[in-house]
Amino acid sequence: MAIAEVTIIPIGTASTSLSHYVAHMQRVLAQQEGISYELTSMSTIIEGPLERVLEVIRVLHESTFEAGAARVSTSIKIDDRRDREASSQQKLQSVQAKLSQSLDN
Template sequence: MAIAEVSVIPIGTGSTSLSSYVADMQRVLETVEGVTYELTSMGTIIEGPLGRILAAVEALHESPFTGGAQRVSTSVKIDDRRDTTSTSRGKIESVERKLLGN
């Protein structure tokens, strides 16, 4: 399972507020099978098989165009670890254990 951090920025929207675009993109993610996701203040974390994540990224990238944006900039970071199952929460818990000296 892979983990991706995705940030989609609609450009040419006529407003500095992007929350309606973000809400639309979260609705799009609800339709993508085989992934889990978490909205953060600066992007979205998506977990699942790499192919499903890439399908989700494509759907997210297209969403602002449907909402009227004239340009979209999308940034993606992917952590694809194949020696063990990894989750976003598991990565955080590993660091927290090390902070506690465990």
């Protein structure tokens, strides 16, 4: 399963506010099958099979044009671990477990 962090930035809009575009992309994500996703304050995390995640990112990129952007910049970070199952939540739990360990370990 791949974990992707995606930031899609509409450029050439009439406003400095982007929340309209973010809300639109979240609606588009809600219609996508075969993935899970989480909105963060600075990006969206998408999890699923790599091929599907990449398809969904393309759909999001295109939907931003459909929402009125004249130019779109998309940044993607992908963590594709194949030695064992991983998720965004599991990664956070792993760090939390290490934070709770004594400093002596």
